[in-house]
Amino acid sequence: xxxxxxxxxxxxxxxxxxxxxxxxxxxxxxxxxxxxxxxxxxxxxxxxxxxxxxxxxxxxxxxxxxxxxxxxxxxxxxxxxxxxxxxxxxxxxxxxxxxxxxxxxxxxxxxxxxxx
Amino acid sequence: xxxxxxxxxxxxxxxxxxxxxxxxxxxxxxxxxxxxxxxxxxxxxxxxxxxxxxxxxxxxxxxxxxxxxxxxxxxxxxxxxxxxxxxxxxxxxxxxxxxxxxxxxxxxxxxx
Numbered sequence: 001x002x003x004x005x006x007x008x009x010x011x012x013x014x015x016x017x018x019x020x021x022x023x024x025x026x027x028x029x030x031x032x033x034x035x036x037x038x039x040x041x042x043x044x045x046x047x048x049x050x051x052x053x054x055x056x057x058x059x060x061x062x063x064x065x066x067x068x069x070x071x072x073x074x075x076x077x078x079x080x081x082x083x084x085x086x087x088x089x090x091x092x093x094x095x096x097x098x099x100x101x102x103x104x105x106x107x108x109x110x111x112x113x114x115x116x
Numbered sequence: 117x118x119x120x121x122x123x124x125x126x127x128x129x130x131x132x133x134x135x136x137x138x139x140x141x142x143x144x145x146x147x148x149x150x151x152x153x154x155x156x157x158x159x160x161x162x163x164x165x166x167x168x169x170x171x172x173x174x175x176x177x178x179x180x181x182x183x184x185x186x187x188x189x190x191x192x193x194x195x196x197x198x199x200x201x202x203x204x205x206x207x208x209x210x211x212x213x214x215x216x217x218x219x220x221x222x223x224x225x226x227x228x
Contacts, residue, residue, distance in 0.1 A: 043206075045219035045222075101148075101167075101173070102210060104150075105162070
């Protein structure tokens, strides 16, 4: 079984500053993927970034980067140069590779508010 | 291109009434399909998943059921809704590769 822990229910950041959203995970699987999703007030789930457990380099997608520390089982999301439009709920999730189920397990989320 | 359609967007139903939410996927074949529920201010909880036509696995005991009558169609149902069935329901799929999960736009269900 997999478990995702997000310990920050809410975060504030000033516009144009960087922010780190924490995520730790627990799994007995050897191969897995880690994901971050953004959920604005409309409810849609927007995929941000993906990291495979065997990827040696941290994933980056534009202003998003994933700080992957496998030994510590952490997969923190870093958002650089925050924008007002970044205000939303952010979810960390994971899925094992080598099972037919391949379902995502989500954390409880972090609400990010970007202040002008 | 691959798209996912989910409807309706919002639904208000009385306690004891039936429910049918539909999700269809385009541009792919033999996807894994998922139904998630999100309570207000919470994370997503997996309700059902399907790896093929007619194959349904339930993750949590509940008042709901799911069916997959066609390869790209996934239906969430209930015979009699409970107040506790209120929430935001999201359908999702992933293809045979591991190139990410795609979510539908969701259905906000309020049982009154």
